[in-house]
Amino acid sequence: MGRNLEHEFSMLVREIRKEYVGNGPKEISTRFIGNWAISEMRGNLTNVEKFMITSEQGRQTVHEARTKLVKEIYKRPEVLVKFEKLTGTRVVRLFSDLNIEEDIAMTVFVFEDEVQRKQG
Structure with a gap:
C-alpha cells in the first residue's frame, strides 16, 4: 500500500521549507479540493522568531519576512x-499567510487542473 498523495505533498512542503527556511513545520496537513491543495502548518517559528514577536515591531518584521520568503x-x-511532478499538473498561483500569535501558516496552491488522488 503506497502513501497517499496528501501525505506525500505534506512531506514535500516540509522538505522545501527545511531547505530554504532552515526549519520545517512541526505538523502539516494537506487537503485537495478540486484544483487546490491547502496545506496547514503548525509550529513554524524558530526560537529567534519567537523571541522577536514579543514586540509589535518584531511581529510585523517576522510576518512580513516569512510571508515574502x-x-x-x-x-x-x-x-x-x-x-508539478507529484501532482501531474502545473502550479498557476499560490497564496500564503502566517498567523504569528497561533504559529499557524496556510498555503494554498492553485493548479491548472484538478489534482487526482493516487490509488493506494
Whole structure:
C-alpha cells in the first residue's frame, strides 16, 4: 500500500521549507479540493522568531519576512517542478499567510487542473 498523495505533498512542503527556511513545520496537513491543495502548518517559528514577536515591531518584521520568503521560494522553477511532478499538473498561483500569535501558516496552491488522488 503506497502513501497517499496528501501525505506525500505534506512531506514535500516540509522538505522545501527545511531547505530554504532552515526549519520545517512541526505538523502539516494537506487537503485537495478540486484544483487546490491547502496545506496547514503548525509550529513554524524558530526560537529567534519567537523571541522577536514579543514586540509589535518584531511581529510585523517576522510576518512580513516569512510571508515574502515563502512566496519567493515557490516562484523558483526547481521548486515548482517538484510539486508539478507529484501532482501531474502545473502550479498557476499560490497564496500564503502566517498567523504569528497561533504559529499557524496556510498555503494554498492553485493548479491548472484538478489534482487526482493516487490509488493506494
